[in-house]
Amino acid sequence: MKDSRDRGGWITLALILATLALWEAIVRVRDIPPYLLPAPSQVLSTLVEHRGAYAAATALTLAEALAGLFLGAFAGSLVAILLSLFPRLEQGVLTLAVFIKYTPLVAIAPLLTIWLGFGVLPKVIITALLTFFPVLVNMLSGLHSADQALLDTLRSWHASRLEIFRHVRAPSSMPYLFAALKVSGPLALIGAVIAEWTGASGGLGRTMWLAYTNLNLPFLFAAVFVLAAAGMILYALIDRAERRLIFWGPRRL
Amino acid sequence: MIEIRVDGLAHRYADNGSALWALRDVAFQVEPGEFVAIVGRSGCGKSTLLRILAGLTRPSRGTVLLGGMTARQARAEKQVAWMAQSPALLPWKRVSDNVALAQRVNPRPERRAPDVDSLLRLVGLESFAQAYPAALSGGMQQRAALARTLALGARLWLMDEPFASLDALTREELTAELLDLWHTFRPTALWVTHDIYEAVRLADRVLVLGSRPGRLQAEVCVQLPRPRDETDPAFALTVQQIRRALEAAE
Ligand SMILES: Nc1ncnc2c1ncn2[C@@H]1O[C@H](COP(=O)(O)OP(=O)(O)OP(=O)(O)O)[C@@H](O)[C@H]1O
Ligand SMILES: [Mg+2]
Numbered sequence: 001m002k003d004s005r006d007r008g009g010w011i012t013l014a015l016i017l018a019t020l021a022l023w024e025a026i027v028r029v030r031d032i033p034p035y036l037l038p039a040p041s042q043v044l045s046t047l048v049e050h051r052g053a054y055a056a057a058t059a060l061t062l063a064e065a066l067a068g069l070f071l072g073a074f075a076g077s078l079v080a081i082l083l084s085l086f087p088r089l090e091q092g093v094l095t096l097a098v099f100i101k102y103t104p105l106v107a108i109a110p111l112l113t114i115w116l117g118f119g120v121l122p123k124v125i126i127t128a129l130l131t132f133f134p135v136l137v138n139m140l141s142g143l144h145s146a147d148q149a150l151l152d153t154l155r156s157w158h159a160s161r162l163e164i165f166r167h168v169r170a171p172s173s174m175p176y177l178f179a180a181l182k183v184s185g186p187l188a189l190i191g192a193v194i195a196e197w198t199g200a201s202g203g204l205g206r207t208m209w210l211a212y213t214n215l216n217l218p219f220l221f222a223a224v225f226v227l228a229a230a231g232m233i234l235y236a237l238i239d240r241a242e243r244r245l246i247f248w249g250p251r252r253l
Numbered sequence: 254m255i256e257i258r259v260d261g262l263a264h265r266y267a268d269n270g271s272a273l274w275a276l277r278d279v280a281f282q283v284e285p286g287e288f289v290a291i292v293g294r295s296g297c298g299k300s301t302l303l304r305i306l307a308g309l310t311r312p313s314r315g316t317v318l319l320g321g322m323t324a325r326q327a328r329a330e331k332q333v334a335w336m337a338q339s340p341a342l343l344p345w346k347r348v349s350d351n352v353a354l355a356q357r358v359n360p361r362p363e364r365r366a367p368d369v370d371s372l373l374r375l376v377g378l379e380s381f382a383q384a385y386p387a388a389l390s391g392g393m394q395q396r397a398a399l400a401r402t403l404a405l406g407a408r409l410w411l412m413d414e415p416f417a418s419l420d421a422l423t424r425e426e427l428t429a430e431l432l433d434l435w436h437t438f439r440p441t442a443l444w445v446t447h448d449i450y451e452a453v454r455l456a457d458r459v460l461v462l463g464s465r466p467g468r469l470q471a472e473v474c475v476q477l478p479r480p481r482d483e484t485d486p487a488f489a490l491t492v493q494q495i496r497r498a499l500e501a502a503e
Contacts, residue, residue, distance in 0.1 A: 149341035156307050156335040157405070158328050159358045167354065171345045248344040248385050 038218040047222040054207070058226050061196065061204040064120055065188040065234065068127020072188070073181060075128065076135030084143040084169065085161065094136075101133040105194060113199040123195040123203070127188040131181075138180035142173025178242040185234045193227065204230075254285035255320035255332060255408045255441050257306070262315030263466075264301055274466035275301045279315070281460060281469060288435065288442045290456035292449060292499060298467025299445045300338055303411045306443065307335035319409060327409070331361050334407035334440075336415055340394035342386040348397050349373065349382040355404040366406025367434070375430050376400045377423075391418045396427070403434060410442040416451060428454055432479060449499075453491050454481055461495060463502035471498035 020040045026032070027039040034042060047054060079097075083090045105126065112122035150168045159167070196205025204223050211219035262279040276298045283289050293299050304310040306317060308328035319327040327333050342351050352369045373379045376396035378389075386394055399415050416424045432455065435442060446452050452459045453475055463470035473495050477487055 147341070149337050149339045150343060152304075152309055153335075153337055153341045154358060155309060156328060156333065157355060157358045158331055163358050167343060167346075167358070171343070248387060 035215060035217055038221055042218050043221040043225060046218040047225065050219075050222070054222065054226055057202060057204045057207045057223075058230055060120075060202045061189065061192050061227075062230050062234070064123040064192040064195075064203065065127050065185075065230075067120075068124045068129075068192065069131050069181070069184060069188045071124060072128035072131025072184065073135045073177070076132045076180075077139050077177065080136050080139035080143060080173075081165070083140060085165070090140075097133055097136055100129060105130065105191060109195045110198045113195070118199050118201045123192045123200070126195040127191040130187045130191040131184040134180040134184050134187075135177065138176040139173055142176025143169045145176065146172040174246050175242075178238065178246070181238045181242075182235065185238050186231045189227065189231050189234060254439055255327070256285045256318075257281075257283035257409070257441060257443070258316075258318040259306075260316045262302075262305065262312055262317065264298070264305060264310070264312045264314075276305075276312075277466035277468050279467065279469055281472075283441055283443065283458075285320075285441055286439045288444065288455060288457045290444045290446055290452035290459045291462060292446060292452050292459060292495060293462030293467070293470075293502065294464050294499070295447075297462045297464035297502075299462060300413055301467070302462075303335065303413050303443065303445060306409075307333050307411050309335070331359055331364075331405065332407055333409045333411060334402045334405040335411045336398060336402040336413055338413040338417070340386070340391075340398040342389075342394055342397055342401075344386050347383050347385055348378060348389070351386065351397060352401045352404050355401045361406075364406045365438075367403060369400075369404060372400040372403055373397075375403075375434070376427065392420070392423065395419065396423075399427075406438065408440050410440050410444070412443070413445045414447065415444075416446065416448070424448075424451065425454075429480065431455075449492050449495050450483065452495065453477075453488060454483070459495055461498040461502060470502040471495075473498065 024039050024041060027037060038046075079093065083093060108129070109122070109126055112125055116122045116125075146168045150172075151164065154164050154168055192203065193205035193208065196203040197209050200206040204227055208220055208223045211217070211223060259282070260280050262276055263274060264276040265274050279302065291299055291302070301310065305312045306319065306324055308324035317324045319332065322330065322332070324333075342348075343354070346354065349369055352372060356366060356369075367375075370379070370382075373382050376399055378393060378396055378400065381389060381393065381397075386397065389397065395415065395418050399412075402410070402412070402415075416427065419427070428451070444452070444455060456475055459473045459475060460469060461471040461473065462468070473491060475491055477485065477491070481488060483489075
């Protein structure tokens with residue numbers, strides 16, 4: 001198990017290196033100018049040169065994404081739990097949630113920036129909104145997914161709704177929560193970047209916007225690289241938390 | 254101890270629109286402290302009957318009285334120990350916590366019930382107390398579920414094929430242990446099984462259910478002193494009698 005995971009990691013690394021090598025070769029052979037497509041080596045040297053600025057921008061964007069992720073996951077789980085306890089509310093609340101979900105992000109982000117300024121808050125709200133919906137929907141199916149035989153056993157003891165929730169429904173829904181977080185993690189990062197793009201005092205989105213308006217492609221590509229790496233780190237964090245929290249039996253999702 | 258009175262019981266599952274009755278015109282009584290086994294072919298409605306008695310399924314027709322209470326009231330009083338046909342252990346709790354949970358949920362502190370450790374010893378799982386259910390074999394999970402059911406210290410046992418995935422030797426050992434426990438606490442017991450020998454080894458009386466719709470086909474009293482000797486010709490005779498009733502029940 002562990003071996004095959006390690007091997008998977010090596011294969012991924014090899015693929016990434018091969019792609020970069022090919023990219024470098026094409027840029028050099030065809031002599032493509034850096035304002036169209038910079039070579040990976042040039043992107044890398046830009047990155048190293050401005051490492052302090054990139055580190056600060058990444059830290060800010062990751063923090064915004066994580067804060068929004070927590071907030072959205074918390075709110076989504078809470079609403080899902082309430083709906084599972086009071087199922088009559090489900091239809092109405094879900095309709096509202098779908099409405100939020102289909103309101104385009106690029107429309108809300110500038111509004112929030114106008115209302116709330118260039119600070120961290122609008123970014124956190126955007127990522128929280130992005131996380132909220134998948135967590136709500138997944139947690140709801142998770143809470144409903146509990147094994148009927150387990151529910152019956154607790155019912156035969158005349159367990160209260162709260163006891164059934166605590167001992168059966170909540171643990172049953174954990175794999176579903178993490179499935180939602182794995183989808184939302186990268187989304188949250190993108191959400192934070194888009195929100196920054198509409199106006200921010202820092203962060204990777206702000207870096208990209210500056211590079212874009214100056215047509216500084218090496219700078220832009222460096223930000224994209226860092227963003228991809230940050231996404232992988234976020235995913236790994238969520239994956240590790242999942243392994244620790246869902247320790248029983250085979251992984252189902 | 255609690256008596257069972259079932260009258261005019263009929264059940265049809267609503268979701269399969271066909272007029273197929275799972276149970277029809279079932280009526281019987283069980284005396285307080287009596288051990289009754291239920292045998293019948295697969296799909297004849299044994300689990301349905303037990304679920305109704307446990308207050309988990311509301312019957313389409315008929316009445317159930319458990320010591321004068323409805324099934325739901327008896328459940329609310331935690332008088333009923335129902336064991337599902339599947340082990341139904343909580344995968345996120347250790348074996349001992351699974352067993353202890355039966356006492357911790359809707360607790361009855363005044364009740365005299367066997368303690369968790371001695372129950373795990375009884376079913377031979379004392380060295381797996383700290384294991385998670387995923388690390389147990391099917392038969393071990395079933396034994397853990399049996400320990401959990403017994404931990405309730407209930408006055409009525411409703412057991413749905415508790416020995417189904419155990420080997421013959423383990424079954425016989427557990428039979429002896431279980432009868433000891435039954436003698437100590439003297440609950441009324443309804444025991445569903447596919448194994449006629451097991452039924453005769455355990456029960457005072459065996460109910461034979463016919464299928465489609467499930468109804469009471471025959472009733473065989475087992476008038477043999479305990480512990481029962483399988484080489485006794487009277488034992489074989491009783492087994493024969495039940496077997497014939499089952500064959501006629503087609
Ligand atoms: N939840 C359900 N919905 C619809 N029909 C059901 C349901 N549960 C059982 N039945 C039907 O009721 C009948 C009796 O089922 P039941 O589970 O009581 O049988 P059983 O005697 O316990 O069988 P087995 O020995 O195989 O466990 C079967 O024909 C089955 O198809
Ligand atoms: Mg059954």
